[in-house]
Amino acid sequence: MKIPLFRPAACAEPTAARLAQSLAGVLRSGTYILGPQVQSLETRLSALLQGRETVAAGSGSEALLLAFKSLGIGNAGGGDALDEVLVPAYTFVACAEAVLAAGARPVFVDSAPDDFIPMPEDFRKARTPRTRAILAVGLFGDASNLPELADWCRDEGLLLVEDVAQCLGARAGDGATTGHAAGTWGDAAAMSFYPTKTLGAAGDAGALAFKDPRHADKARLLRNHGYRDGVHRCLGHNSRMDELQACLLHAALDDFPANLARRRAIAARYLAAWSDLPMRLPKDSAGHAWNYFVVRLPGPLERENFAARLAASGIATRVYYEQPLHLHEALRPWHGDRGALPHSERLAGCSLALPLYPMLDDEEIGYIIDAVRQAARAPGAPHPTTCQPPS
Ligand SMILES: *Cc1c(COP(=O)(O)O)cnc(C)c1O
Numbered sequence: 001m002k003i004p005l006f007r008p009a010a011c012a013e014p015t016a017a018r019l020a021q022s023l024a025g026v027l028r029s030g031t032y033i034l035g036p037q038v039q040s041l042e043t044r045l046s047a048l049l050q051g052r053e054t055v056a057a058g059s060g061s062e063a064l065l066l067a068f069k070s071l072g073i074g075n076a077g078g079g080d081a082l083d084e085v086l087v088p089a090y091t092f093v094a095c096a097e098a099v100l101a102a103g104a105r106p107v108f109v110d111s112a113p114d115d116f117i118p119m120p121e122d123f124r125k126a127r128t129p130r131t132r133a134i135l136a137v138g139l140f141g142d143a144s145n146l147p148e149l150a151d152w153c154r155d156e157g158l159l160l161v162e163d164v165a166q167c168l169g170a171r172a173g174d175g176a177t178t179g180h181a182a183g184t185w186g187d188a189a190a191m192s193f194y195p196t197k198t199l200g201a202a203g204d205a206g207a208l209a210f211k212d213p214r215h216a217d218k219a220r221l222l223r224n225h226g227y228r229d230g231v232h233r234c235l236g237h238n239s240r241m242d243e244l245q246a247c248l249l250h251a252a253l254d255d256f257p258a259n260l261a262r263r264r265a266i267a268a269r270y271l272a273a274w275s276d277l278p279m280r281l282p283k284d285s286a287g288h289a290w291n292y293f294v295v296r297l298p299g300p301l302e303r304e305n306f307a308a309r310l311a312a313s314g315i316a317t318r319v320y321y322e323q324p325l326h327l328h329e330a331l332r333p334w335h336g337d338r339g340a341l342p343h344s345e346r347l348a349g350c351s352l353a354l355p356l357y358p359m360l361d362d363e364e365i366g367y368i369i370d371a372v373r374q375a376a377r378a379p380g381a382p383h384p385t386t387c388q389p390p391s
Pocket residue numbers: 059060061062091092094095137163165166191192193194204205206
């Protein structure tokens with residue numbers, strides 16, 4: 001059996017044929033950018049995010065940049081060149097790029113001792129008088145620390161920007177189902193519809209959501225060269241969404257609740273089937289959107305062996321992420337002499353993403369479960385006690 005790390009819903013029949021028909025309708029309409037498909041998509045996204053005003057954008061990376069600029073963080077958005085944004089060290093590079101492109105400075109925050117995602121106390125340690133905002137990333141689909149972070153930001157007078165690229169559909173707060181949606185806790189939220197995300201397009205697309213409609217208005221200007229009613233009111237960007245992607249996202253939204261439920265059901269099966277294995281499983285937080293299922297091996301060597309055994313069984317895996325941001329060549333100067341961020345550095349050496357997506361059928365899930373059990377227990381496999389977190 002061959003199991004890729006991800007398989008889009010759009011590439012299988014009858015979905016592919018159905019989508020092709022809808023796309024043909026868009027082609028015949030002759031309107032290809034920021035048209036009625038995008039407009040109605042914004043309305044639906046707003047409904048998903050408890051009425052927050054949403055603005056479609058060209059990608060998740062651009063949405064992050066427009067979020068900072070719309071909130072006036074960094075000197076490109078009317079703020080100060082010394083504005084600091086606290087950014088998790090263990091995340092995708094776009095998080096730091098957006099802060100720098102907005103004309104602000106990223107300050108990298110270590111992961112919590114026993115989780116990928118920093119806790120409020122980790123952010124607190126990195127805070128300085130220059131801190132304007134924190135970027136909360138719902139890494140791998142886990143948005144569970146948003147309530148605490150939102151409280152802390154309110155108390156400290158900091159802006160909260162949510163990167164919900166991986167956790168759209170997640171909920172946080174009292175009770176997983178009654179809690180508030182990820183993307184509604186901060187001052188702004190950036191979404192990505194990159195194909196592998198919980199709500200995926202067939203290409204690049206993203207969106208923003210805001211607490212204050214005035215910030216949404218600013219983002220609407222910025223995404224289209226600052227242009228409105230014949231006048232360029234500010235310098236902006238080309239970060240517009242295509243009608244074709246919006247059309248595909250409408251179909252993806254129709255299936256979104258079922259696909260989220262499917263992700264959660266697969267995660268529950270993995271968690272139950274692998275609880276006795278010598279690897280650490282992801283934290284099973286209530287409301288998790290399970291974008292990626294990332295396990296931790298004791299170290300780089302064990303990870304390499306484990307991945308090789310799965311590859312031999314036809315199962316693709318991937319390292320998210322090879323390095324924490326502060327160690328990347330392009331970002332190291334911004335970290336300067338702030339020293340090691342030991343937890344994120346350790347995690348980068350031992351984490352491995354396994355296939356989890358709605359298109360996996362039951363037979364494939366059973367196959368993955370068995371193959372992972374065998375790979376984790378093969379001779380020379382790690383001993384359970386070596387997987388414990390540092391005390
Ligand atoms: C995917 C992703 C982004 C960027 O989104 P794009 O649509 O690929 O530009 C930003 N942050 C995180 C955490 C992501 O996973």
